[in-house]
Amino acid sequence: MKLFEIAISDRTSEFLNENIKDINSIDAANAIMAEECGIQAFFSSINELQELKESLNGNGLTSNRNQAEYGDYQTNSPLADKIVDKLRIKGIDPEVMIEPTFGEGNFIVAAIKRFENLRAVYGVEIYKSYVWQAKFNILDLFISDASLNKPKIYLHHENVFDFNFKNVAEKIKPEKLLILGNPPWVTSSQLGALDSVNLPAKSNFKNHKGLDAITGKGNFDIAEYITMMMMDNFKSHNGNLVFLIKNSVVKNIIHDQRNRNYTISNIQTHSVDTKKEFNASVESCVFMCELNTSPSYVCDEFNFYSDDTPKNIFGWHKDKFVANISKYIETEDFDGMSRLVWRQGIKHDCSAIMELEESNGALINGNYESLELEEALVYGFLKSSDLKNKIVNDCRKYTIVTQTKVGEQTSYIASKYPKTYQYLSTNKTFFDKRKSSIYVGKPDYSIFGIGDYSFKPYKVSISGLYKKSEFTLVLPKDGKPLMLDDTCYFIGFDTLEYAVYTLVLLNHKKTQAFLNSITFLDAKRAFTKNSLMRLDLSKIAKNIPLEEVEREALNISKEHKLELNTGRWDNYQYTLQDSPLFAFS
Numbered sequence: 152m153k154l155f156e157i158a159i160s161d162r163t164s165e166f167l168n169e170n171i172k173d174i175n176s177i178d179a180a181n182a183i184m185a186e187e188c189g190i191q192a193f194f195s196s197i198n199e200l201q202e203l204k205e206s207l208n209g210n211g212l213t214s215n216r217n218q219a220e221y222g223d224y225q226t227n228s229p230l231a232d233k234i235v236d237k238l239r240i241k242g243i244d245p246e247v248m249i250e251p252t253f254g255e256g257n258f259i260v261a262a263i264k265r266f267e268n269l270r271a272v273y274g275v276e277i278y279k280s281y282v283w284q285a286k287f288n289i290l291d292l293f294i295s296d297a298s299l300n301k302p303k304i305y306l307h308h309e310n311v312f313d314f315n316f317k318n319v320a321e322k323i324k325p326e327k328l329l330i331l332g333n334p335p336w337v338t339s340s341q342l343g344a345l346d347s348v349n350l351p352a353k354s355n356f357k358n359h360k361g362l363d364a365i366t367g368k369g370n371f372d373i374a375e376y377i378t379m380m381m382m383d384n385f386k387s388h389n390g391n392l393v394f395l396i397k398n399s400v401v402k403n404i405i406h407d408q409r410n411r412n413y414t415i416s417n418i419q420t421h422s423v424d425t426k427k428e429f430n431a432s433v434e435s436c437v438f439m440c441e442l443n444t445s446p447s448y449v450c451d452e453f454n455f456y457s458d459d460t461p462k463n464i465f466g467w468h469k470d471k472f473v474a475n476i477s478k479y480i481e482t483e484d485f486d487g488m489s490r491l492v493w494r495q496g497i498k499h500d501c502s503a504i505m506e507l508e509e510s511n512g513a514l515i516n517g518n519y520e521s522l523e524l525e526e527a528l529v530y531g532f533l534k535s536s537d538l539k540n541k542i543v544n545d546c547r548k549y550t551i552v553t554q555t556k557v558g559e560q561t562s563y564i565a566s567k568y569p570k571t572y573q574y575l576s577t578n579k580t581f582f583d584k585r586k587s588s589i590y591v592g593k594p595d596y597s598i599f600g601i602g603d604y605s606f607k608p609y610k611v612s613i614s615g616l617y618k619k620s621e622f623t624l625v626l627p628k629d630g631k632p633l634m635l636d637d638t639c640y641f642i643g644f645d646t647l648e649y650a651v652y653t654l655v656l657l658n659h660k661k662t663q664a665f666l667n668s669i670t671f672l673d674a675k676r677a678f679t680k681n682s683l684m685r686l687d688l689s690k691i692a693k694n695i696p697l698e699e700v701e702r703e704a705l706n707i708s709k710e711h712k713l714e715l716n717t718g719r720w721d722n723y724q725y726t727l728q729d730s731p732l733f734a735f736s
């Protein structure tokens with residue numbers, strides 16, 4: 152049958168009908184429930200008792216809510232059981248368990264079934280229907296097996312951000328603790344877009360200000376916040392924290408560990424099949440650590456279903472944060488500071504008007520309008536998906552480059568390029584609708600990611616979004632440099648030879664091994680300006696034998712019919728080492 156729109160088993164329904172239906176005192180009803188299933192204050196008010204009784208008579212309650220807003224991905228029972236089994240194999244045997252956002256309560260049920268020394272369980276959940284569901288699931292468990300160990304269970308219908316965990320911490324001090332759960336899968340910026348208030352009061356908890364907030368670094372994951380909350384409140388308790396969370400959250404936790412120095416160690420992740428378990432398209436894992444120990448700064452990665460030994464270790468090695476510590480140790484000589492500046496491509500946030508394609512000799516915009524523009528400001532435009540090959544000298548798309556540097560006035564377009572101006576001004580509303588605050592107070596039709604470097608004829612580039620670590624050489628088309636979009640990074644060169652040498656060095660297997668050792672492939676942007684700036688080309692150029700570089704440069708030259716003068720290596724190397732900083736860009 153259904154109670155509060157929740158399916159409950161026949162035996163639970165029978166139990167409630169037999170034992171609760173005719174009870175009118177909340178204390179009497181709560182005593183019966185505590186005796187049967189350990190849940191303390193099963194009914195938090197006489198109204199709740201009344202509601203349940205009415206629901207037993209068939210007047211069920213309904214409720215609706217937005218799954219996204221609450222990061223709602225319930226852990227299925229078989230997975231919760233398997234996670235608890237794994238903990239038992241590891242010798243984890245808690246006396247107290249805390250589930251900070253317990254949902255339907257599958258972790259609580261799994262823990263009660265398997266941890267015989269559990270004395271108390273504390274849980275918090277914001278969604279009333281889940282609180283009922285969890286209560287019925289626990290009740291059903293004890294009805295089915297009365298011999299199970301029965302901890303005292305405190306289930307709070309509250310917002311986790313308001314709940315007083317300090318009180319719990321004080322009460323349970325000497326006992327072995329397990330914090331087990333699956334906090335919401337949602338970020339502060341997703342909540343912002345939903346106009347949600349499901350956020351902690353001090354939501355800028357990483358203290359990002361100004362530009363960082365604008366560029367999105369101020370964005371954080373609610374699960375990360377809850378993990379930190381638990382580590383803060385229970386830092387001097389013996390036990391373990393085990394959370395199902397996104398891999399990106401674990402990466403942030405380990406990254407920030409260098410400054411935060413949480414007293415956690417034996418840090419592990421066990422990756423799960425998120426598509427199968429949660430029907431979600433992110434990478435997630437079971438994150439585990441020991442509490443109240445000396446801080447550790449690395450994380451051992453396992454596969455949840457198969458591995459007994461770690462397949463990788465990531466985290467801090469000396470003062471560097473790396474994705475694969477053993478690979479990094481083999482190539483760490485390449486780590487440094489690039490003298491050439493990696494640049495991000497053009498950002499315009501107006502694809503309907505700014506991204507053009509050629510059809511039968513005419514340019515068409517995203518609104519399928521055929522355009523007549525002067526050629527001067529129209530450039531070939533490459534996106535991440537165009538950087539599949541080693542060399543690119545053609546394009547599918549075009550864009551209008553309205554400025555030569557950020558913030559430049561655009562009024563010149565009206566007099567010099569009247570057709571282009573006519574097109575832009577007719578579509579001004581599309582530009583005015585751009586949401587990002589970077590455009591506020593800037594000249595009309597402004598773009599970002601533009602400078603001298605954009606107009607360099609030769610570019611060595613990589614997509615930030617794709618997982619492919621090989622670099623692409625971008626050549627001019629019809630004598631005009633090709634532009635890249637803001638999902639790509641590049642270094643611009645005036646000299647073809649320097650661009651080819653750079654391409655060869657970056658695609659060399661040693662450089663690739665180094666780049667992969669510092670790259671987290673499961674991040675939204677696998678390659679970032681920060682990671683690329685760590686490729687120290689002068690060290691790389693010294694390490695890779697000249698014959699290898701020349702051989703590969705000649706191969707490229709032959710294969711792609713480039714007119715390459717390979718005698719420029721010495722000058723190139725000299726420039727890499729001794730030129731003023733950021734010589735080519």
Ligand SMILES: C[S@@+](CC[C@H](N)C(=O)[O-])C[C@H]1O[C@@H](n2cnc3c(N)ncnc32)[C@H](O)[C@@H]1O
Binds near residue numbers: 334
């Ligand atoms: C990813 S689900 C996991 C639920 C449960 N821990 C499990 O493993 O199945 C996250 C849960 O957090 C709850 N939640 C979201 N925001 C919350 C808040 N501010 N306070 C308490 N619970 C919240 C949701 O209702 C949902 O049940």
